[in-house]
Amino acid sequence: MFGRREPRPAQQAPGEALRLENVRRVYGAEGNQVVALDGVSLSLPVGSFTAVMGPSGSGKSTLLQCAAGLDRPSGGRVFVDGAELTGDGEAALTRFRRQRIGFVFQQFNLLPTLNVMQNVVLPLKLAGRRVDKARARAVLERVGLGARLGHLPSELSGGQQQRVAIARALVTEPRVLFADEPTGALDTRSARDVLGLLQESVRMFGQTVVMVTHDPVAAAHANAVLYLADGRIVGHQTAPTAEAVAERMTHLADEVERQRTMAGA
């Protein structure tokens, strides 16, 4: 449970980057509750690239936020690289996040008054870590922005801004990189670049990536797809193709609709 004070020994299998045990998230007060996650358990190996898909409202963002320590589950446990996201209050959770988690948002979330280099080294500063500018520059070169270090976010395209956001997440060498609709605000070509970068970080650097997406083409860049419906994992697919993902999503939407109709009948 969150709120546990005693550190616990690692519960995970070797090579496991992320583990969720029966995670629940219930929003709202008694009598007016929404069950966003209804007992989700999963285990993802180091170096895996997983896409999370499901109909709107199925709990994808909630899953990502709970796994990344941005939100607290109502029940269940989350382990990142063997360590439990313990709940000694917000400060401990924030520290955990800064040390172990990278997060990429749909809307980039760069600080507008800081230039590219300053944005990228910010997480190191916040974590009280040594700011290694040479390393930050190397990461920015890797994402193709080595020549834009002094530019403000407003001077970059959406795709470039997202690549800065990815560099900012990678510079801390996170155990898991979470991305919530990272290509949702991008044109097709920029989206392809960003997905290529995520793939490269997995293939070349053994990064573990978990990405929420609505787009079957984006999901096909992952090694596996997890399907959510009504807060539960209802399917898993390896080596996905865009066509297979689109077909599965169509069936899933039909099935959810059918079950909701039956529940309301």
Ligand SMILES: Nc1ncnc2c1ncn2[C@@H]1O[C@H](COP(=O)(O)OP(=O)(O)OP(=O)(O)O)[C@@H](O)[C@H]1O
């Ligand atoms: N802060 C909140 N308060 C109350 N209910 C919430 C809150 N956040 C999410 N929910 C509800 O929890 C459920 C899951 O939401 P979530 O945003 O995780 O779904 P999603 O699959 O990411 O949806 P989408 O694809 O539309 O972004 C939904 O029914 C949503 O209305």
